[in-house]
Amino acid sequence: MIATTGGAGRAATRPGAVVVVGSINVDLTVAASPLPRPGETLTGSSFASGLGGKGANQAVAAARAGATTSMVGAVGRDTFGTLALDALRADGVDVDWVEEVDGPTGVAHIRVDARTGENSIVIVPEANGALTPARVEESLRELAPSSPVVLLQLETPLEVALATARACSELGLKLVLDPAPAAPLPDEIWEGVWLACPNETEAELLTGTRVTDVRSAERAARWFSERGVRQVVVTRGGRGTVVVGPGGTSDIPAFGVTPVDTTAAGDTFAGALGAAVAAGLAWPVALRRAAAAGALATTKPGATSSIPTAAEVDAYLKGR
Numbered sequence: 001m002i003a004t005t006g007g008a009g010r011a012a013t014r015p016g017a018v019v020v021v022g023s024i025n026v027d028l029t030v031a032a033s034p035l036p037r038p039g040e041t042l043t044g045s046s047f048a049s050g051l052g053g054k055g056a057n058q059a060v061a062a063a064r065a066g067a068t069t070s071m072v073g074a075v076g077r078d079t080f081g082t083l084a085l086d087a088l089r090a091d092g093v094d095v096d097w098v099e100e101v102d103g104p105t106g107v108a109h110i111r112v113d114a115r116t117g118e119n120s121i122v123i124v125p126e127a128n129g130a131l132t133p134a135r136v137e138e139s140l141r142e143l144a145p146s147s148p149v150v151l152l153q154l155e156t157p158l159e160v161a162l163a164t165a166r167a168c169s170e171l172g173l174k175l176v177l178d179p180a181p182a183a184p185l186p187d188e189i190w191e192g193v194w195l196a197c198p199n200e201t202e203a204e205l206l207t208g209t210r211v212t213d214v215r216s217a218e219r220a221a222r223w224f225s226e227r228g229v230r231q232v233v234v235t236r237g238g239r240g241t242v243v244v245g246p247g248g249t250s251d252i253p254a255f256g257v258t259p260v261d262t263t264a265a266g267d268t269f270a271g272a273l274g275a276a277v278a279a280g281l282a283w284p285v286a287l288r289r290a291a292a293a294g295a296l297a298t299t300k301p302g303a304t305s306s307i308p309t310a311a312e313v314d315a316y317l318k319g320r
Contacts, residue, residue, distance in 0.1 A: 016278025022055020023155035061271025133163030165192030269294035
């Protein structure tokens, strides 16, 4: 168990360190049921704004899971940029490597079905597009001695992802890639990836294998393995997780929860998993904690506001 504080709910002792390379957005979330069809106007039930972006979500998830966490990214010199940086700092995330650039901060417009919790998202990258390979390489070389695990997504330029993979390979860092939003990637990127954690839709888009059950998830996972990825975790929402690696294939059942909003569930899983790996937890324990964190994130609305602390994960698992 990772000890936590009673006040902020974050880990008091942080045995592992994580670097997150990725996007920082401000989320603008509306809820309604049903969601409007094209050309239709409806009255929603709620609105919220707050920190988002797959990179920032994963950074907050790793920090709340107990890892010393550094964020590498870019925000604009605007009100949203200030909001994002303040929110990251509030969770103890080191933002020394977040660059402030001219122009607006990235935003995401999220529509949530208030009945099912399912969402649709439109992202406008803005400042995220200003993150450069040189900035990433410099930060990873500086942080490498103390941070064995790097988390990466695909909401920043492709050249940033490639630079991150190369640097991780050269520096011996464990790169965890959440390939979202899914897009065709050059094979060279996989050589630097230690763990890939696509959901079933992303796995299908990247591999061409439709994921409908455990066997098809394993076939999709083998596609990543053949390209040099050591561990592959295919998340399947309420149907559990399929894990393929040197130890074989495992089918991990999902935790039974009633979803309110699925925003950031995958990011929470990735961030919690990265923190657990950095802490040196046994692989089955790391996967169980990540799955629990991801499940708990669906039980609250919002992105970072839904991410559980280590104490909340501990309490949930204790009751299972």
